[in-house]
Amino acid sequence: MIKLAVIGDPIAHSLSPQVHSAALDAIGIPYTYEKVQVKKGELSSFLDYAREQGIDGFNLTMPHKVDILPYLSFIDKEAERYGAVNTVAVRGEKLYGYNTDADGYMASLYMQGWRPEDKNVVILGAGGVVRTLARKMAYEGAKKVTLLNRTVEKAREICQEIAMQENAECQYDVLTPETLRRYMGDCDLLMNGTPLGMEGIAQDFPDFSFLDEMKTSAMVSDLIYRPAKTNLLQRAEKSGLCIQNGLGMLICQGLLADQIYTGMSFDMQKVFTIVEEKLCLSGENVR
Numbered sequence: 001m002i003k004l005a006v007i008g009d010p011i012a013h014s015l016s017p018q019v020h021s022a023a024l025d026a027i028g029i030p031y032t033y034e035k036v037q038v039k040k041g042e043l044s045s046f047l048d049y050a051r052e053q054g055i056d057g058f059n060l061t062m063p064h065k066v067d068i069l070p071y072l073s074f075i076d077k078e079a080e081r082y083g084a085v086n087t088v089a090v091r092g093e094k095l096y097g098y099n100t101d102a103d104g105y106m107a108s109l110y111m112q113g114w115r116p117e118d119k120n121v122v123i124l125g126a127g128g129v130v131r132t133l134a135r136k137m138a139y140e141g142a143k144k145v146t147l148l149n150r151t152v153e154k155a156r157e158i159c160q161e162i163a164m165q166e167n168a169e170c171q172y173d174v175l176t177p178e179t180l181r182r183y184m185g186d187c188d189l190l191m192n193g194t195p196l197g198m199e200g201i202a203q204d205f206p207d208f209s210f211l212d213e214m215k216t217s218a219m220v221s222d223l224i225y226r227p228a229k230t231n232l233l234q235r236a237e238k239s240g241l242c243i244q245n246g247l248g249m250l251i252c253q254g255l256l257a258d259q260i261y262t263g264m265s266f267d268m269q270k271v272f273t274i275v276e277e278k279l280c281l282s283g284e285n286v287r
């Protein structure tokens with residue numbers, strides 16, 4: 001029996017238990033998986049609890065991805081590159097930190113037949129997830145990464161990191177309807193890393209005419225998975241563009257974490273299909 005958990009604050013709406021339960025059922029590993037609300041500053045008491053309970057591993061979400069770093073005995077290359085951890089394996093007294101977010105996102109794109117090499121990627125937002133995914137795109141061979149963000153300074157910082165660490169051209173600008181239109185012409189992948197269009201958020205893109213500027217071969221990827229099709233994705237689909245929601249990333253980063261916890265390398269595509277199907281059947285509005 002493997003004992004797992006996800007920690008964060010807020011945590012109530014996390015789909016992690018459903019993703020991991022479906023995956024571990026599919027690969028036939030007995031498990032427990034609990035959701036634990038851990039507020040900022042309370043990591044240390046959670047770690048005591050994890051030790052007492054014999055927890056074998058845990059996923060981390062806001063606000064712990066960076067705060068966990070000082071507690072780790074080992075940090076893998078991906079987590080070190082992004083300075084953030086979303087998966088911890090407990091081995092004896094030691095904590096091993098990993099980051100499966102970026103590889104999970106890339107795996108979800110590969111499953112749709114999309115590869116980053118020599119592509120122009122436009123990313124909206126400059127928060128925690130974008131910092132990781134923008135670096136990953138550049139690392140994996142994208143030709144140019146363009147960051148558009150409401151607070152332009154944050155986009156500039158990420159661009160500077162890319163310029164120093166990776167071998168890709170990077171540019172940034174403020175996010176407005178005008179800049180969106182301006183950067184769409186040579187865009188191969190548009191990724192929305194803002195909460196615009198998310199369930200429970202009042203704001204959305206003021207208009208979607210920028211999609212008319214895109215090449216028909218381009219893909220639109222929204223990191224949001226609730227609703228399953230944001231207005232951005234609905235409108236992109238109507239324009240004949242290939243679309244993807246955030247469910248792919250959510251499942252794939254979870255499957256990579258399960259490979260770490262169990263030490264098993266299973267067929268990602270096969271388990272992905274089972275997990276996706278199970279989430280849809282369980283009434284999660286994700287597809």
Ligand code: NAP
Pocket residue numbers: 125126127128129130149150151154175192193194195196198203223224225245246247249250251
């Ligand atoms: P974050 O650190 O809070 O960053 C949010 C970004 O969105 C910031 O750049 C912010 O701009 C921008 N933003 C927020 N409200 C905006 C508005 N009204 N208009 C324009 N820009 C706005 O969040 P995060 O953790 O990076 O997450 C970003 C998105 O990814 C969220 O939608 C989240 O649900 C999704 N996500 C998906 C997965 C998955 O597995 N599918 C995993 C993690 C996150 P400022 O810099 O100007 O504040």
